[in-house]
Amino acid sequence: MATRARVRAPELIGKGGWLNTGDRQYTLSELRGRIVILDFWTFCCVNCLHVLDELRELEEKHRDTVVIIGVHSPKFVHEADHQAVVDAVERYEVHHPVLDDPELATWKQYAVRAWPTLVVIDPEGYVVAQHAGEGHAHAIEKLVEELEAEHAAKGTLRRGDGPYVAPEPVATHLRFPGKALLLPDGGFLVSDTTRHRLVELDADGETVRRHFGTGERGLSDGGPDEARFSEPQGLAVLPDGRIAVADTVNHAIRALDLTTGVVTTLAGTGRQWWQGSPTSGPAREVDLSSPWDLAWFGDRLWIAMAGVHQLWTYDPEAGSVGVAAGTTNEGLVDGSVAEAWFAQ
Template sequence: MGRSRVRAPELTGRRWLNTGGEPLSLATLRGKIVLLDFWTFCCVNCLHVIDELRELEERFADVLVTIGVHSPKFVHEADPDAVEAAVERYGVHHPVLDDPELTTWDAYAARAWPTLAVIDPTGYVVAQMSGEGHANGLGVLIEELVAEHEAAGTLHRGDGPYVAPPEPTTALRFPGKAIKLPGGTLLVSDTAHHQLVELDADLVTERRRIGTGERGLADGDEPRFAEPLGLVLLPDAVAATTGYDIVVADSANHALRGVRLDDGHVTTVAGTGAQLRERVDVGASAAELSTPWDLAWWEERVVVAMAGNHQLWSFDPVSCAVTVLAGTTNEGLRDGPPDEAFFAQPSGLAVAADGTLWVADAETSALRAMVDRPAAGAAVTTAVGLGLFDFGFRDGSADTGDEPALLQHPLGVAVLPDGSVAIADTYNGAIRRYDPSTRTVGTLARGLQEPSDLLVDGDALVVVESAAHRLVRVPVPASSRVDRGAHRVRRARTDLAPGGLSLRIDFMPPTGQHLDTRFGDPTSLTVTASPPELLTAGAGTATGLAREVRFAPDGPVEGVLQISVAAAACDDGDGVFAACHRYQQDWGIPVRLVDGAPDELVLDLRAVRE
């Protein structure tokens, strides 16, 4: 088949999970097709890939060994307990190499989360690709490798090295979000149990469970969910019209579900169960969703934090209309009108008395706000946060400067009675407080295990302490001041020449697919920089997989190139009826400008390396 013959580097890291404590090596895997999945548990695109690979793992169970290589972005993601918890939380049913120092990541020259690499039964890398949406192409490639190596006698069939860990025993398992019900009880999304649980005000006593506990998508009186998260209680008049009281963000089903509280009956009210693969712009509607994470009632509609494609959407329960509210699908931090703003995995929502919609924007470690003023129109702004690559645990002024306040991957927000905003600063294990009047950040509580949501309960906060598998009540004290420093994403810098840069994205559709240009160029390339002053030309969004970029001659000599690409390929066959597939990826490339360095940067989106 003409594939390049590159010997696969050894798999090296801190420890192995899901192997019964036994280390793995490429020598022990000889004769199997090995699929490496470089992932990190903060990354929603990585979670999509874990789901995409499930069918392949089942289909090729006797010849394919999938290995997750956990390669952390945030400091918290290097914690061994957090990695182990994430493997369970997201149902990873294959061996995982814990690689906190990015040793194997560097050996395979990975540049982005997620990255996939395929190793043939004789130990050679035959394909490498970035982003999600590659399942179809991987299936074709694996079939080709099976035929080739079975004929050569180098394929060994049989069980793989996966060993299931012990079953957990806690009542809740990685709860995600919670709301207060009219009678004073709480409804909690018991995410890893794929259920909803109604708890008494003591936060422990169970009233009932909704859902069978089996992962799936089924309506009726014995419903199934898949990693449910956000919840919102509809106003009484709306609930009377729709016939259900609660909307649930059923994240891994890419759907919204309606729950009738009287009897627990569940209906799918938006989404098809399939993940959205197309770009949808502000004001447009779509039938499919992409990892809805949280919900809020705002301006007579349900707002959806659509983490999977970095946008805010709206859902009208009466008309069932689903519309994009804000965000371009580009991952990043950019303020402005809704159709120009960038988000990065929005994961928490709360509405203030003045109508401000507060957003926990997880991947930018930011607190964002959206307002819709009759005179000025809608706008997205940033209260706290610097972008995709800067995070930390620091209180003080939220204004950018030498030592601005910093968060680390927040997942929840709540508005306190005085109008300040409480933030579930998830990867710092803390509850932070932002005061809009002084633009300052303080710390309310520390030592929590991945708090993911907050509820105001009188003079206290109910905290969903996800990694501790419980809800706790925390008094709201005066803010204290914490400064544990700032961090940047840890990756090797790429040296590039000052001046002009030729940027190219390599993409080769897998066997049986082609780029369909009948309706125009099916690709999109977005280039931005942090700081923006790094570039004088080449920034922005346009079609094509190549771009000439120019660095500022008197600008900074270090920064990050943020590159987003999407490409659509269609199955070979009968014209307009052929199925199409979307391939997409975001790269954040730390760069340093050095005389004599390369003036070309090539990134690999391709589905198969020939």
């Protein structure tokens, strides 16, 4: 019976150098004995951001055997700017090494064709799987468990700390804030996106009045010191005076009562919408996908549903959500609401 030839993983090269390694440069041979997962991504791709979040649990669970390396592979010219990549790595809380590959050298070596793409390399340095797109975390975790067992038995698995070195934290009131909303009294409410909270400022735009949220990533309702967000973005005032919040990575719409400081969930389940899921129904029972921005218009809260390239609406009277425009195809196509294509 014919056997399939094993493919040695090409070396990692990129003119932008390495991030999150304490300035150390790595080669694949130095990682021999570990299971390496290459995540080919770029920071303006919402699907790539979904994969970053999909990998967090696997990264934590298998931290002594698995090394995830982000290979930043720009799609657009501005994504090749090194400082922009540095900022994106911090903004999206990438807690693994990242190779900045502005000229797509490693991308070409691995014959990658789509953003995102995941490549699994076994402890002996051979490519064992390649997956394009989202939704592969569970399959990859199963493969990781199989590789752990196989290479532990062979004596080729090496456990221990990975090469990730956290950057020094920056002491500021805000860090990569996503949106700002002018309040009736002249103050501002800001989504402090990277720190997973909302910040209320005086009219001078500098003096901090209050914080809403613990600052830890999560999905929980409650008072200002109990609620949790995950990379909140868009803000909009609702007719009853509450502030609607696009809680992007939680795939939810939240509401903040500025009088009491209490946060509640208006829409979303905390799960990401996938093809075949309901596209309308009771707001707390329908999955959403990376809501990014909000606007109140025509008795509805309009939602830029970046993860599926659509516009949705939330009806507070009916307590329901549903698709308003877009096909889920990503692109620039005009037409009726059932025919138009958007991009994030």
